[in-house]
Amino acid sequence: MAIKVLVVDDSALMRKKISALLADTGDFAVQSAKNGIEAIAMNQEFQPDVMTLDINMPEMDGLTALAEIMLQRPVPVVMLSSLTAQGALATLEALALGAVDYVAKPDGTISLALDQIERELLTKVRAAAKARLRGGAKVKPVSEPLSLRGRPGSSSSPHSGSVESEAKWNKLTTPVIPRHKRQVKPGAEGELEGLVLIGVSTGGPGTLEQIIRLLPYDFPYPVVIAQHMPAAFTGPFASRLNLLCALEVVEVGQLLAVERGKVYIARGSADLVFTNRCGVLYLQPKPEDPQFRWHPSVELLGRSALECCNAEGLIAVLLTGMGDDGAEAFSRIHANGGRTIAESEESAVVFGMPKELIERRGATLVLPVHKIAQQLLHWACR
Numbered sequence: 001m002a003i004k005v006l007v008v009d010d011s012a013l014m015r016k017k018i019s020a021l022l023a024d025t026g027d028f029a030v031q032s033a034k035n036g037i038e039a040i041a042m043n044q045e046f047q048p049d050v051m052t053l054d055i056n057m058p059e060m061d062g063l064t065a066l067a068e069i070m071l072q073r074p075v076p077v078v079m080l081s082s083l084t085a086q087g088a089l090a091t092l093e094a095l096a097l098g099a100v101d102y103v104a105k106p107d108g109t110i111s112l113a114l115d116q117i118e119r120e121l122l123t124k125v126r127a128a129a130k131a132r133l134r135g136g137a138k139v140k141p142v143s144e145p146l147s148l149r150g151r152p153g154s155s156s157s158p159h160s161g162s163v164e165s166e167a168k169w170n171k172l173t174t175p176v177i178p179r180h181k182r183q184v185k186p187g188a189e190g191e192l193e194g195l196v197l198i199g200v201s202t203g204g205p206g207t208l209e210q211i212i213r214l215l216p217y218d219f220p221y222p223v224v225i226a227q228h229m230p231a232a233f234t235g236p237f238a239s240r241l242n243l244l245c246a247l248e249v250v251e252v253g254q255l256l257a258v259e260r261g262k263v264y265i266a267r268g269s270a271d272l273v274f275t276n277r278c279g280v281l282y283l284q285p286k287p288e289d290p291q292f293r294w295h296p297s298v299e300l301l302g303r304s305a306l307e308c309c310n311a312e313g314l315i316a317v318l319l320t321g322m323g324d325d326g327a328e329a330f331s332r333i334h335a336n337g338g339r340t341i342a343e344s345e346e347s348a349v350v351f352g353m354p355k356e357l358i359e360r361r362g363a364t365l366v367l368p369v370h371k372i373a374q375q376l377l378h379w380a381c382r
Contacts (some may be wrong), residue, residue: 002029003129006048008039009080010057019050028281034115036065043073050076050129051240052121053099055090063093068117071096076128080105089153095205100128100349104230127202127322131349134206176215192258192281194221194313194380197305199298199330201228201321203349205237207369209244210317212263214373217246221315221380223263223273224283224305226296228321231269236263252283266296273304279309294325298353315379317372318363320348324356331362332357339364339379341372 003027005284009015023188031046033039035057043051051069054063066077079102081091084124091102106116113120147296195266200207214224229237241263242249249263252272256264258281266272270285271292288290288295298318305314308328318332320343328342334340342354343365347370367375 003031003050003126004040004046004048005125005129006039006046007032007052008034008036008051008057008062009054010034010274012055014054014114016340019112020120021118021121023265025122030123036060036062036068039065040068040072043075047073049074050078050125050351052078052080052103052125053094054080055094056082056089063090063097066097067092074098074133076100076131076133078103078124078128083232083233085231085236086263088233090257091233092205092240093236096140096209098134098206099352100133101133104232123201123322127350131203132347132351134203134347134349135272148297154317156267192222192260192313194315195258195281195309196221196223196376196380197302197314197316197330197333198223198225198319199213199301199317199353200215200225200319201323201325201327201350201353202292203320204228205240207343207347207349208269209241210369211317211373211376212245212247212249213240215245215247215263215376216260217249219377220260221376222258222260222303223247224258224266224301225263226266226298226301226326228294228296228325229268231267234265234268241265248369252285254285256283257281258283269295271297271300273300273310276308292325295325298326299329302326302333305329310342311338314338315340315376317343317376318354318357319343319369320350321353323352325353327353327356328363330357331360334362334364341367341375344368356367 005022007015007018010152019030023030033042037060077096077099079091079099080271081087081104083100083104097152103117103121130341238249238251247263251265251267253267264283267285271289272285275284291300301380311333318326318330318335340363342357344366345351347368348354
């Protein structure tokens with residue numbers, strides 16, 4: 001049976017070209033809409049299996065339409081976004097509202113732009129048609145200082161207002177690290193007790209928000225994330241996470257020493273590796289390595305962690321995404337004494353990457369997304 005796709009774009013030429021691209025495969029039944037108002041109506045009438053949705057449209061823009069669609073009849077949506085700072089922010093908002101994925105449109109004429117993204121668009125529409133829908137984010141940015149967010153008595157603490165509850169919150173979020181804890185790397189100065197690696201692709205922004213926002217300000221391990229994204233998106237994404245989380249979140253655009261209390265996002269359209277300098281662990285961006293298909297490469301990040309760190313101190317988490325990026329390296333981490341988590345099928349938007357880790361017998365645990373932060377706390381604070 002053909003996959004029903006609704007193409008939503010205010011450009012008649014773009015609607016025609018995308019519709020033809022999909023229809024010519026023989027796998028899709030395609031209809032189109034020219035704005036958000038039509039998209040909402042046709043979502044009910046045509047009942048598509050998946051939708052492509054432009055952000056900038058007259059009468060009703062893509063974000064407004066997406067919010068209404070997810071309320072009335074949720075459907076997997078692939079956003080079409082420009083490679084600009086404004087386009088990146090709008091795309092991240094769309095992903096928070098429940099969109100499955102996005103395709104970034106390069107600058108240039110419509111024909112040239114579509115030629116450059118044909119393969120990606122087809123791949124992501126096919127994947128979205130099979131994706132598991134997740135509810136839109138309900139977290140609002142907070143204005144209180146990072147040093148206070150999540151602490152007992154702060155407005156964002158889920159247990160504020162009760163002495164008994166505050167004690168429970170302290171017990172949960174205050175780590176006790178034994179002195180004999182294994183070290184990630186040699187060297188007397190700046191030793192780290194452990195390190196968390198996270199690899200993620202399709203469906204990643206919403207998934208990461210659910211995990212990172214639950215880690216307390218005193219989480220003892222640095223967290224390093226490789227999320228498949230273009231360069232224009234990772235900076236705004238890091239800024240968004242930084243508003244939502246108690247830990248400081250930064251994009252790695254230059255050589256940085258790895259520190260506790262920080263979450264590092266690999267810069268898009270590049271790769272990220274670890275390096276040891278005089279006994280201190282650093283993160284270093286580098287140009288995309290052509291031997292790896294996806295970037296920032298989770299596989300390369302995992303391999304470099306094994307070269308620079310003791311595997312026993314590593315925790316590697318493989319989340320939702322297409323393909324197998326990171327499965328081999330994370331399996332090696334598991335085989336060498338590290339601990340690994342694969343996101344379970346029940347919560348993964350796309351069960352590709354974590355499935356590969358499970359099938360290679362490289363997962364210490366298989367967990368739904370809502371249990372992963374708790375497990376990281378248990379391992380790191382044990």
